[in-house]
Amino acid sequence: MRRVGIFISGGGSNMVALLDEMAKSGSPAAPALVLSNDANAGGLAKAAARGVATAAIDHRPFGKDRPAFEAEIQKALEAHGVDLVCLAGFMRILTPGFVDAWTGRMLNIHPSLLPLFTGLHTHQRAIDAGCAVHGCTVHEVIPELDAGPILGQAVVPVKAGDDADSLAARVLVQEHRLYPMALTRFAAGNRDRFALGLAGA
Numbered sequence: 001m002r003r004v005g006i007f008i009s010g011g012g013s014n015m016v017a018l019l020d021e022m023a024k025s026g027s028p029a030a031p032a033l034v035l036s037n038d039a040n041a042g043g044l045a046k047a048a049a050r051g052v053a054t055a056a057i058d059h060r061p062f063g064k065d066r067p068a069f070e071a072e073i074q075k076a077l078e079a080h081g082v083d084l085v086c087l088a089g090f091m092r093i094l095t096p097g098f099v100d101a102w103t104g105r106m107l108n109i110h111p112s113l114l115p116l117f118t119g120l121h122t123h124q125r126a127i128d129a130g131c132a133v134h135g136c137t138v139h140e141v142i143p144e145l146d147a148g149p150i151l152g153q154a155v156v157p158v159k160a161g162d163d164a165d166s167l168a169a170r171v172l173v174q175e176h177r178l179y180p181m182a183l184t185r186f187a188a189g190n191r192d193r194f195a196l197g198l199a200g201a
Contacts, residue, residue, distance in 0.1 A: 002187040003032035005082035007090035012043020013172065014088040014109060014179050019050055021180030029187035033080040035073065037092050053080055059092055070098040086183060087141065096143035106141040107186060109179045111171050113137060113153055118146035123164040123171065133198065134158050134167060136175045138182035151186060154178040154196035 004022065006015045015034060022029050034047035039056035047054050055076045062069040069092075077085070087108040099106065112122040114137040126134040135155040140148035154174035158167060178196060185194070 002029040002084045003081050004029050004084050004086055004183070004187070005033040005035060005077050005080065006031065006047075006086045006088050008034060008036050008041055008043040008088050009038055009091040010041055010043060010089050012041065012046055012088060014175055015043050015086075016046055017176040017180050018086055018088065018183055019047065019052065021184060023050075027184060027187075029084065029183055032082045033076065035076055037069075037090070043089075055080075066093075066095050067097065070095060074098070074101075084187065085141075086179070088179070094141075099141055099143050103142065104140065107151070107179075107183065108139060108141050108146075108148075109175055109182075110137050110139065110146050111168065111175065113155065114139060114146055114150060121164075123167045126158060127162060127164065127167065131158050134171060136171050136178055138179055149191070150193055151191065152178055152182040152194045152196070155198050157198060 006018060008015050019031055021027065022031050031052045033053050033055060034044060035055045036044055037057060037059045039058060044054045044056060057072045057076065059069050083105060085102055085106040112126065113135045117125045133155050135153055137153045138151045140151065142148040154177060156170045156174055174196065
């Protein structure tokens, strides 16, 4: 059984989807901790209401000393026996040193069909590029941004008249399908790449 730590910075909609998945009978993963850099993150209350341990570690007192901030994160992970991390809207960049220590044990979901549109503002960039399809990707985290091995992808159409918000809303529905499936497969030892077909047409 893999003990999962989920990192969030906001409302935690993907976190909730992951918790729902892990609550299923026979799941190879169990939630050990939901951690945020913001004590006011709405997702912390949602996790606590489900009986999941939570921790808030404010990055601001550490200034630019990211390793010191991450050392506190590591202490929390160790205290709760976490051995697999899922980034779910965590809005802090992690240092290569921290990521290296979790290589092969840290997942992320990104709102594009990687390797397209790494970084931010992916939905608007997909529209501006004239893409016919867009989507999301679950990947292993490595020090290079959004460049780790791809585990799964879900595809949605880009519709006439879409703006970034409408496209993001359809992608988010698929994120909530894709990430739980990817976590279950990964926790069970399956790293084969998979895809969900065109959805939301």
